Amino acid sequence: MPTAPDAPAAGTLADGLLGQVAEQLGRPLPACLQEAFQRVPRHRFLPDRIWLRDGSGGYRPVDRTTDPADWLAAAYTDQPLVTHFTGGLPSSSASMPSMVARMLLLAGLTEPNGPDQAPLRVLELGAGTGFNAGLLCILAGDEQVTTIDLDPDLAATAQENLKRVGRAPTVVAADGAGGWPPGAPYDVVLATFSVDHIPPKWLTGLRPAGGRIVTPWTSAWCSYGTLELTATEGGQAHGRFHSFASFMPMARPHAKSHPPTTTPAGDDSAAFSATGLSPWAVAGGDLDAEFHIGLTVPGASYSWDTSGDHAHTRLQIQDPATGSWATVDYDGRTAAEFAVTQAGSRRLWDEVTAAYRRWEELGRPSVDSYGLTVTAGATVMWAGSPASPVAES
The missing domain is CATH 3.30.310 (TATA-Binding Protein)
Structure with a gap:
């Protein structure tokens, strides 16, 4: 498909962004991923108003109409950009490009596909602005990519953004926890939000023996790390955590929130x-x-x-x-x-x-030392190797 007309400066800015990403990763991106970043201009996926961290724990707005130069420069900086707030809190963002690149590398989408291999089918969970889906389209082909978002408005916006740059994956408004069975089995399931467990339908929708799941991880205590899982026979999966990424948690429809726990000074049970x-x-x-x-x-x-x-x-x-x-x-x-x-x-x-x-x-292991194994009956977290379990659910 043709690439939509673009601002003259975008190509130069994309080169600069690729340089920032290479510096962050410590090596240049593979040629196919560099091409994807060049052919999918990031600024075409951003609203007219975005928010950047202000260095004091908050966010400052940057408006395209009043400060177009600052807005365009931010679009091609290796940083996350908040695109939507809900209840005064960030609820959608354009992910940090180097994080996006790391996850695509983990997913194996930049590895050459053999001449006798079928094209990889990819399910993206969390369409957001549509930018990541655009990269996936370059890497795997539009017809091989399905992207879903819980918010129908975000899904519609992502689809429109993708259409403007000549990309046409399948875009669906749905709950990410349920995957998307109509397009299964998938070779890659890639989440753009963090989870504290692997939803069962992600595994059942994955190609047995070799399909990959890549997802940011979170817990109530610490939102950090990215999990890479590879499916094995019998609906099982095995993989490791990696020391990068802090993403917003998976949104759930009609989720009930617990009120904050109080700490009364006179609690008799204390x-x-x-x-x-x-x-x-x-x-x-x-x-x-x-x-x-x-x-x-x-x-x-x-x-x-x-x-x-x-x-x-x-x-x-x-x-x-x-x-x-x-x-x-x-x-x-x-x-x-x-x-x-x-x-x-x-x-x-x-x-x-x-x-x-x-x-x-355990020797103060780093995040990279941990792994996770999913079986039919349990999920086991381990440190070093599966022989050293630390938790089970």
Whole structure:
């Protein structure tokens, strides 16, 4: 299909973007992926207003009509761009191009296809702006690509964006958790949102013995990492995590949200103790430790309270599903001991402490050391090898 007419500067800007991506990855992209980035101009998939991180934890808008140069430059910078807010929070974005490239490489879509092999069938979960689907069309062929999005408006916008640049994959408004059975089996299932488990229908829609799933990963504790799974016989799959990507979680229709767990000072079930384990060790930005805790302490999340209302600095841990909570307080003077309060059916700080000590016993493995095996009856997370399981669901 022909490529739609484009701004004269887009080709030069795309070259610059490819240079940024190569620098981030430490090597140039394969020629076929470079071609895809050249033939699918990123700015054609962006709304007139986008939002960039402002460096202070928030976002600043960039409007094409009032600041076209800044808007176009942002389109070809290796950074994520928020394209939609829901309830004051980012709900859709144009992913960081180097992240997109990493995932396409993991999916095997840049590897040469033998002359006797059928074209790869690809299911993308989370159409977003349509940009990633456009790249997939170049790599696999329009007729081989299906992209779905839960939001009908986003799906329609993605389809229109793709049409404008001459691409025509199958675009469907549907729940990503259910895959898309009419197009199965797929050689590749590629998610553009993060999940904390592999939905069963992703596996049943995958080509047995060799089909791949690539998806960002999340947990209540730590949203980080990308999982690459390869299907084996009998509906099973096996693969490893990789140290990159932090994506928005999978949206679900009619999902019920749990209200925040409160930490009432007079809770009769509260237990008081002290700990020598620093709260910053488990929630201070060590992604390897936090990833392990997220895998092994399901449902537990944390936040920091620096208001000074209760302590100089407080780590708050909660599990809304059970109403359990814990706090770890730093008094502003000594980092040798911290006051702990726990309440509810789960002793969350005890669980987090046990998970951290286990991570230390394992030799402080990095995210890349972990893997996941899906069988008919269970999902097992492991560190190093399947012989060293750390969690099961």
